[in-house]
Structure formats: structure tokens, C-alpha cells
Amino acid sequence: MRPAHLIALCIALSGAAAGVHATGTANATAPGGASLAPYTNESETQTFTVNADGSFTKLDTLTLRVNTEAGIARAGQYYVWFNREMADVDILDAWTEDAQGHRHDVRPEQIRDVQELGSFDAPMFQDVQDKVIVFPAVEPGARVHLTYRKTQRVPVVPGWFSDFTPPDLAPTHNFRVIYDMPASVPLYADARGFTALPPQTSGGRTRYEFRYDKASFQRLEYGSVSYVSYGDRLMVSTFPDYAAFASVYRASAADPSAQDAALIAFAKRLTDHDTTPRAKAQTLYDWVRRNIRYVAINIGRGEIVPHHAADVLANRYGDCKDHVALYGALLAAVGVKSEPALINSGTVYTLPDVPGFGVINHVITWLPDLQMFADSTAGNIEFGFLPATDMDRMAVLAGDGTRVRTPATASTTRESDLDITVAPDGSARFTFRLHADGWAAEQTRSVLRLQTPAQREESLQWELRNANLRGTASIATSPLDATSGPLVLTLSGQLDSFVDPGMTTPVPALTSFVGGLDANLRYWLGEPRRTQPFVCRNFVSTERTRITLPPGIRVLDVPAPQHAENAYVEFSSQYALDPATNVLRVTRTGRTHFASDVCTPDEFARMQPAFETMSRDLRAQWIVKPVDNATAATSATATAATTATATAASTQPVHAANTPVNAQ
Structure with missing residues (x-):
């Protein structure tokens, strides 16, 4: 397994922000059951010889097999973390066994010390470095062999020792961690998924050994919490309790x-x-x-x-x-x-x-x-x-x-109004006003505070593209130097070809820019099924849209209102058409009731029907068609009938296909 790089406080997390080394991977399977994991940890033994003052020597011998081309980038170089003022790392043996069984030794110039990357996108001034071993002749089917010794001359915490081992999330076999301790210094362990052998004491030393073997790991699902929150991990420490640690x-x-x-x-x-x-x-x-x-x-x-x-x-x-x-x-x-x-x-x-x-x-x-x-x-x-x-x-x-x-959950509240006025040529003017309160308000305000004019323009264009629209927009906000309270944001601009004046056109029942129900739903439905706990944050949202069509456009179809409700999610939508003014109105409301910022797979299964109802509704469209002046009077009668039907539908109980999703 890769060494854990989480000793320091405030140190940057891995690319997955999960507390697990970023080289971890799911174990895919080819026809016939052959492993397609990028690499396999075929064997590894880590032996810590710990002194009473907390200093130690670690001897690590490992063999990684490269299975695929992707594995070359992941196993072709190895990183050993150390603090140069407190520790030394010596490479004792490093070589590649190519797919034909030939040996290729790592040369001295292929071993380099580099400073770790910045922490949380900020610079770091530090003695902490990585010793990087770059293996030659690495190809699918090759094996890399490494033995190194890390000598922690100065203990990180004088008088104490601790070590954390998370899995690589790569197939791992014959993995052993051994702690050789002074017999007078007890070692405490939380070994989840690891097998602990009985301690052996001899000559004033006690040997603790833990073994691990796992052939495959599930893919980390979108939005899931760190694997070590619910999966395997090994934590050992000479601290007897958290009071001593504090x-x-x-x-x-x-x-x-x-x-x-x-x-x-x-x-x-x-x-x-x-x-x-x-x-x-x-x-x-x-x-x-x-x-x-x-x-x-x-x-x-x-x-x-x-x-x-x-x-x-x-x-x-x-x-x-x-x-x-x-x-x-x-x-x-x-x-x-x-x-x-x-x-x-x-x-x-x-x-x-x-x-x-x-x-x-x-x-x-x-x-x-x-x-x-x-x-x-x-x-x-x-x-x-x-x-x-x-x-x-x-x-x-x-x-x-x-x-x-820390607090289990916090909510944010959004209320928005979108007003679109369509011109006879199909272009449109729009104004979108958002009132946001809660944890998201200052986050959005901070982004706007730090944006350059070019970045802000890019953000506005992204919002239009995300809604499948083209045009221009400008932004106005409540004072950005505020440090608390609600944020009021207004977007206004022009939309190109919002409606085609020459043919029947679907008009999206859009209700929001800048996040909102649609953005939350894309996250929630990022996985069709969930088997891992995932992050879920509460929100309350009300979104309204008013679309004014020109007189030459007739509405052929009005979406049906939707409603879904269970223990976790409430959602409803309403649609209305005013034939006298040719104005379309949409209102959507949504609220979540998550008891925690972490939801379980079982809870997701109970939420999912409501999410699917929301998904169908957010894809809803009005259908409009151009009419000429000669038929406008006849069209008005037909439109009035359509409006009466739509208005009645919006005030009557939803038909069976749209009944509430009840909590189980």
C-alpha cells in the first residue's frame, strides 16, 4: 500500500478529497473474470521498529504488478513522504521486472527529492518532501520491486507514536504491517478489515502484526464519502485515549x-x-x-x-x-x-x-x-x-x-423569479432575480467578490450554456462587501432564437439560473443506484418563471403539474396559461429534510422516486406554434379552451401517474 500522507495538520487532502491515497482504483472485470485493475499490490511488508521516544525506523518491501496501460502512470513511480529535518529515506533496492522477466535497475538519477504540492491551492513553505522513485521499462505485465528504509530521527510528537494505513483501493495481497515496540509501551489499534495476530513479546520488545488481503474494491460512487469512513482502515497509536492526544x-x-x-x-x-x-x-x-x-x-x-x-x-x-x-x-x-x-x-x-x-x-x-x-x-x-x-x-x-x-446539517433558502419576454422574431429579453439566504449566500458572494471581469463574463456564458441557451447577460448584486445576510443577484440580457417564429417549437419550462433545483437534482441522480454513504445538504427553494409570448404564437400543449413527497423530499410544480395576455407561468417548490449531511444507500432508495418525478418535471416543455393573422381569431378560441383545461388540471388532484411518493 502507498504510505499515508496525512500526518500533518492542515495538510492537503488527496485528489478525491477522501483521506485515501489518490492512486486508489476500482477493480474492473474483463470477460472471463480477468482483473483489469490498473495495478495489483502483489505483496508488501512494512516493519516499524519504534523507540520509546517515538522515533522509529520503517522498512518497506513491496511488489506491484502493472496490469493495464493506466497502471503505468500509477505504479511507474513511487512516492515516499518524509520531513528532511526530522527523517531520512534510503532506497535499498529498486528495479523493474519487465513482462519477459528481465531486470531493469533504477539508476541513481531516477531517484529525486521533490517538495510536496501546495495545500488547498495555497503555497507551502516546508521541510516535507517526497522521495520519488521513477521505474524504467514499465509496461503492462511488468512488476516493480522496491525496498526502502525510512528513519524518523526526530519523533513528530516526542514520546508518542501513531500510524495510519488506508487501503490503496487496488487489489492487495500478502500485505503485512509489523510494529516492533518496547514491551513497556502498549500499542492500541483500530483494525477494521485487517486481521490482528496475537502480540509476541521477547527480549523486552513486543511485536504486533496485522495482515490484509482484498481482491477487489467497488468503484467510488459520485458524491460518496471517503472509503475509510465505512470501509477498511488500520490506525495504531501509543496514545491511550483522546484526552492524552488533546x-x-x-x-x-x-x-x-x-x-x-x-x-x-x-x-x-x-x-x-x-x-x-x-x-x-x-x-x-x-x-x-x-x-x-x-x-x-x-x-x-x-x-x-x-x-x-x-x-x-x-x-x-x-x-x-x-x-x-x-x-x-x-x-x-x-x-x-x-x-x-x-x-x-x-x-x-x-x-x-x-x-x-x-x-x-x-x-x-x-x-x-x-x-x-x-x-x-x-x-x-x-x-x-x-x-x-x-x-x-x-x-x-x-x-x-x-x-x-459538529452540526449535522444546515439549510440554505433560495427564492427566484425569471421573466422572459419573447419578440416576434423569436429572440427574447430576460431578467432573473435570486434571493439566497443561509450557507450558500456568502459562498456565492465570495465567488463574485474575487472574480475578475473576464471570469465573471465566462461565468455568465456558462450559466446560459448550462440552460441550453445562447445570448448575452449582465449581472447586478446587493453589496458584495457584506459578510453576512442574504444575497440578491439579478441577471439580465438577451436570448438568441428562444422560439422559432416559423415552426412548431418546444419552449423549455426553465425556472432557474445559478444552481437551484436543477443543479441539486443532477447531483442527486449522479448515480442510478447507491451502495455507499453519500453527502447530502439541505435546501429550500421556490422558483417562478413568467414567459410572455408575442401575439403570433399559439400554445399547443401545457405540461402537467407534478407532486412528490416523502420523509426526505417535497416537490411540486404548477403551470398556467393566460390566453388574454399570452403569458405562461411556472412555479416549482422543493424542500429537503435530511437529518444529516451524510445519507445512506437505503435512504437514497426511498428518496429516488421523488427525484425521478422532479427529473421528469424539470425536462418539461411548452409546445408553441406560429399562427397568421387570418386564423388568429379562431386560434384564440382554441387557446382559451386549452387554458381552461390547463388551469383546471393545476387545481385538481394529480392523476394516478402523479400521485405523491409516500415514505415507506
Whole structure:
């Protein structure tokens, strides 16, 4: 298995943002049952020899078989993570066995040290590096063989040891992890899916061994949470409990600069007009998230030790630990209590039974008197909310190791009106007005705040293309310098060829730009079936559209209203035609009732009928046809009859095909 790269707090997650190494893959199957996984971990033994002070030596011997062309990119180079000021990595043996059985040794120039990529799209100043081994002659059918030794000269946490092993999500066989410990130092383990052998003690040392074998993994489904939230994982630690773990972080975060006179004066000046603890906390939160940019500085033990608050204030940058240190010092200066809360930021929603750096990779702020959390590294999150990557998971308070859960869910509310006026040539003018409140309002406002004019124009064109429309648009908003409260956004512009004036045309029953019901539905129905827990966020939405047609256009067909309701989703739509003004109206309402930000496959199965009803409705179209002046009078009579039918349908119970989807 690849080494876990999640030792440091605030370190960037993998490409899947899942806490699992990005090289993981599903195990596809060819006709006859042959494996088509890009590569297979045929054998690997990791042996840790741990010292009492937490330093250790790790010897890793592995063989990976390349199965497909895709496997060349995934197994053709190997990365070993280390901190150059605290550890050394020596490559003892590295070679490729090609498909014909010939040996190709890795040459010294094919082994390089490189700095890790930026964290959360921010620069990193650090001693943390990857030793990259580039294997030659790699092709389908080849095997790469590697033996390396990592010597952790300086323990990450003096006196303690922990290690986290997530599966690669590639077929894995003959995998062993061995921990050779001083007999006086007990090792605690959370081994889910791993087989633990009985510990063996001899000569003052105890040997713990864990084995793992798994032939295939399911594809990670769209929107699913991290595999290690519900699947296999191995966490070992010498920390007996989370209280001991929290005390270590608390000691490392001790900061004499929190009493700096200039820092205290600065906090009081910022909050001079605030009269309540909440108002002070919000003012300071908004200042930190807007003014302290995210930059990771992992030098020496900087992976887990925050910098002094006074230095962070002076530099105007820092990572999550530094944000918490500065925000906490500013809060203390104005008499508001806070403490660090250690969590996983990503889609790992469960913590192992034993603590350690690995799954825990982020720090946020707990405000006990206000009974709320704050994450000032999330520059686009309004005070009182958390980013989705912090929601509905266990947090470890640094004060005493108490475990508390972050909010299970939060809702956003949207109300929109779309007005389209069609000209005789089929073009149209439109105005779209959106009023958004809740967690999504500040996120959208932040995006608009940071966009350049060119980026904003590109976004507007994307919104039109996403609705299958062509034209031009401009935008106006409520003040973007606001840091809380609702966002009001107005799009206006011209649409090309919205209706064809020369032939029968379908007119989309469009009700929204900029997200809305349609965007949520595309996510929910991103999988036809679900077997894995997935992320689900609550919303309330009301969308209205008014389309004014020119006199020369006759409506031939009006969509039928829809309704669906169960324990998780409510949805309804209404359609109306006013023949006197040739105006079409659509109203759609939707609301979700998710108890958590994580939904189960069983819950998805019960939601799905309502989603399918929504999908049919969101594809609905009006059918219109041009008429000449000679037949306009006759058409008016027919249109009135159609309108009467449509209006009656919208006020009568829906026929059997549209009955509510009841909760089971």
C-alpha cells in the first residue's frame, strides 16, 4: 500500500478529497473474470521498529504488478513522504521486472527529492518532501520491486507514536504491517478489515502484526464519502485515549505572544462598537478570514505546532493551526472563550477508536459560550456556518479531549423569479432575480467578490450554456462587501432564437439560473443506484418563471403539474396559461429534510422516486406554434379552451401517474 500522507495538520487532502491515497482504483472485470485493475499490490511488508521516544525506523518491501496501460502512470513511480529535518529515506533496492522477466535497475538519477504540492491551492513553505522513485521499462505485465528504509530521527510528537494505513483501493495481497515496540509501551489499534495476530513479546520488545488481503474494491460512487469512513482502515497509536492526544496538542499550542499588548489593542479596536460576545466573535472571525491568507509553513515540527499569534498577525498568513491560534488570541483579548477543535477536513466522517495524526488533519475553533464552531480558513463561509468539509463529524476539543459532533446539517433558502419576454422574431429579453439566504449566500458572494471581469463574463456564458441557451447577460448584486445576510443577484440580457417564429417549437419550462433545483437534482441522480454513504445538504427553494409570448404564437400543449413527497423530499410544480395576455407561468417548490449531511444507500432508495418525478418535471416543455393573422381569431378560441383545461388540471388532484411518493 502507498504510505499515508496525512500526518500533518492542515495538510492537503488527496485528489478525491477522501483521506485515501489518490492512486486508489476500482477493480474492473474483463470477460472471463480477468482483473483489469490498473495495478495489483502483489505483496508488501512494512516493519516499524519504534523507540520509546517515538522515533522509529520503517522498512518497506513491496511488489506491484502493472496490469493495464493506466497502471503505468500509477505504479511507474513511487512516492515516499518524509520531513528532511526530522527523517531520512534510503532506497535499498529498486528495479523493474519487465513482462519477459528481465531486470531493469533504477539508476541513481531516477531517484529525486521533490517538495510536496501546495495545500488547498495555497503555497507551502516546508521541510516535507517526497522521495520519488521513477521505474524504467514499465509496461503492462511488468512488476516493480522496491525496498526502502525510512528513519524518523526526530519523533513528530516526542514520546508518542501513531500510524495510519488506508487501503490503496487496488487489489492487495500478502500485505503485512509489523510494529516492533518496547514491551513497556502498549500499542492500541483500530483494525477494521485487517486481521490482528496475537502480540509476541521477547527480549523486552513486543511485536504486533496485522495482515490484509482484498481482491477487489467497488468503484467510488459520485458524491460518496471517503472509503475509510465505512470501509477498511488500520490506525495504531501509543496514545491511550483522546484526552492524552488533546493534551499533546494543547501543550504544543501554548503561546506567550497571546498576551502581546499590540495584539490585545488591535482586537479591542476592531470590536469597539460590538456590545455582545457573539458580535465580537463575528467581527474578529470576519477580519481573520478576510485578511489572513492560507499559507502552510511546515518547518521542523511546524506540521503540528502552530506559530505564535503575534507573528501570524504581523505576517498576515498561516495555515489552519495558525488561524486558530490568532483567532483564539483575539477572542481572549475581548473576553470571549474559545479552544481548538481537532477534526478531519474532507469526507472522512468517522474517527477511529484510537487517536493519532492521520485521520485528524485539521483544526477549527470551538466557542463554548456561544455553543458553535468557526473555521476561519474558510474565507467564503459566513459566521455561524461551517464549510461542508467540516460538517457532521466528530471533533476533539483540545481542552480535555472531549469528543463533540459538529452540526449535522444546515439549510440554505433560495427564492427566484425569471421573466422572459419573447419578440416576434423569436429572440427574447430576460431578467432573473435570486434571493439566497443561509450557507450558500456568502459562498456565492465570495465567488463574485474575487472574480475578475473576464471570469465573471465566462461565468455568465456558462450559466446560459448550462440552460441550453445562447445570448448575452449582465449581472447586478446587493453589496458584495457584506459578510453576512442574504444575497440578491439579478441577471439580465438577451436570448438568441428562444422560439422559432416559423415552426412548431418546444419552449423549455426553465425556472432557474445559478444552481437551484436543477443543479441539486443532477447531483442527486449522479448515480442510478447507491451502495455507499453519500453527502447530502439541505435546501429550500421556490422558483417562478413568467414567459410572455408575442401575439403570433399559439400554445399547443401545457405540461402537467407534478407532486412528490416523502420523509426526505417535497416537490411540486404548477403551470398556467393566460390566453388574454399570452403569458405562461411556472412555479416549482422543493424542500429537503435530511437529518444529516451524510445519507445512506437505503435512504437514497426511498428518496429516488421523488427525484425521478422532479427529473421528469424539470425536462418539461411548452409546445408553441406560429399562427397568421387570418386564423388568429379562431386560434384564440382554441387557446382559451386549452387554458381552461390547463388551469383546471393545476387545481385538481394529480392523476394516478402523479400521485405523491409516500415514505415507506
